Amino acid sequence: MKDKLQEINTQAAMNASRALSKLIDEPVSLEITKAGVKDVKELSPIIDSEEIVAGIYLPITGEVKGAALLIFSKETAFTLSDLLVRREPGTTRELTELDKSALKEVGNIISGNYFTVLSNNLQVKIIEHIPSFSFDMFGAVISQIIAKFAQETEKALIIEIQFTFKPIKLKGYFLLLFRLEEIKAILGGGHMELLK
Amino acid sequence: MADIEVNIGEIAITKNADTLVASGVGSCLVITLYDPKNRIGGLAHAMLPTSVNRHSYTKNCELHSTSSVDVAIDEMLKRIETCGAKGEDLEAKLIGGANMFSAFASDIGMENVLSAKDKLKKEGIKIIGESVGGSQGRSVEFSVASGIVTIKMKF
Numbered sequence: 001m002k003d004k005l006q007e008i009n010t011q012a013a014m015n016a017s018r019a020l021s022k023l024i025d026e027p028v029s030l031e032i033t034k035a036g037v038k039d040v041k042e043l044s045p046i047i048d049s050e051e052i053v054a055g056i057y058l059p060i061t062g063e064v065k066g067a068a069l070l071i072f073s074k075e076t077a078f079t080l081s082d083l084l085v086r087r088e089p090g091t092t093r094e095l096t097e098l099d100k101s102a103l104k105e106v107g108n109i110i111s112g113n114y115f116t117v118l119s120n121n122l123q124v125k126i127i128e129h130i131p132s133f134s135f136d137m138f139g140a141v142i143s144q145i146i147a148k149f150a151q152e153t154e155k156a157l158i159i160e161i162q163f164t165f166k167p168i169k170l171k172g173y174f175l176l177l178f179r180l181e182e183i184k185a186i187l188g189g190g191h192m193e194l195l196k
Numbered sequence: 197m198a199d200i201e202v203n204i205g206e207i208a209i210t211k212n213a214d215t216l217v218a219s220g221v222g223s224c225l226v227i228t229l230y231d232p233k234n235r236i237g238g239l240a241h242a243m244l245p246t247s248v249n250r251h252s253y254t255k256n257c258e259l260h261s262t263s264s265v266d267v268a269i270d271e272m273l274k275r276i277e278t279c280g281a282k283g284e285d286l287e288a289k290l291i292g293g294a295n296m297f298s299a300f301a302s303d304i305g306m307e308n309v310l311s312a313k314d315k316l317k318k319e320g321i322k323i324i325g326e327s328v329g330g331s332q333g334r335s336v337e338f339s340v341a342s343g344i345v346t347i348k349m350k351f
Contacts, residue, residue, distance in 0.1 A: 059299065136222070137333035139220015140223075140334070143221075147224065150263070
């Protein structure tokens with residue numbers, strides 16, 4: 001499962017990089033710097049809870065139920081907005097509706113690529129839903145996602161990916177949560193030791 | 197005097213000149229209780245409206261039971277009275293319960309607020325202040341020496 005996950009991550013990063021390059025007209029390489037499988041109770045915030053971030057929430061249903069949450073630091077969100085809307089770098093000081101919509105599109109591309117690769121590899125049907133945007137304190141943004149999961153399911157499979165956009169050196173954080181019930185059925189008992 | 201950080205699912209009670217802090221509160225709810233005569237304060241940082249919602253947790257009890265509003269209030273009342281606070285003097289404040297994402301069909305934040313109001317009414321504790329709902333996160337500082345609750349929002 002770990003190797004499989006690594007393979008999925010690498011393939012998804014390559015595909016997403018290609019799509020993002022087209023979108024911003026610059027060479028982009030998404031480098032995955034951290035990936036792991038965790039239990040929901042071990043999800044310790046890697047970002048300060050008061051740090052302002054741009055959060056893009058993408059729920060998924062189908063044979064696997066869960067959500068993706070893409071987090072950009074304020075600076076990353078501003079720089080990305082400049083690139084996406086073709087402004088002079090350093091122009092953005094606050095996010096307009098157009099910027100938010102462009103950032104949601106980045107969320108769509110990254111998660112879309114991830115879920116496509118995942119769905120192909122595991123042979124499961126995954127339906128993505130419309131992204132939702134929040135620009136606020138990290139703790140406030142992430143806790144609602146965790147609360148929603150805690151209400152629905154006992155445990156969740158959590159994949160954390162920290163990534164860097166090269167060459168502009170922008171950092172992002174991609175969190176995937178899957179309800180364990182369906183994941184268990186798909187992976188079978190043999191891989192469950194990784195989830196302990 | 198110290199700042200005591202209260203994370204999700206935690207409760208803190210103090211009768212010193214400490215400040216109880218909960219940062220980055222979104223749909224979660226912070227409930228403060230204060231006995232102004234004895235200057236004893238408590239703060240709970242809860243995530244879910246009721247413990248009934250956690251039916252699937254009863255087997256292993258993975259989450260702190262105090263993650264839910266109703267259990268957190270019960271537990272906080274028990275502990276604050278042990279510290280010498282008088283039930284009839286207690287004043288409550290509610291902070292949080294926002295909805296950070298418009299895509300959420302269920303409003304966990306508002307459910308948390310309603311659950312707290314219901315529970316506090318049952319316990320006969322009056323709510324003397326609230327800053328709840330909306331779509332913004334809040335950070336909370338409760339100065340137990342003065343009883344003042346300060347809320348920070350980023351915009």
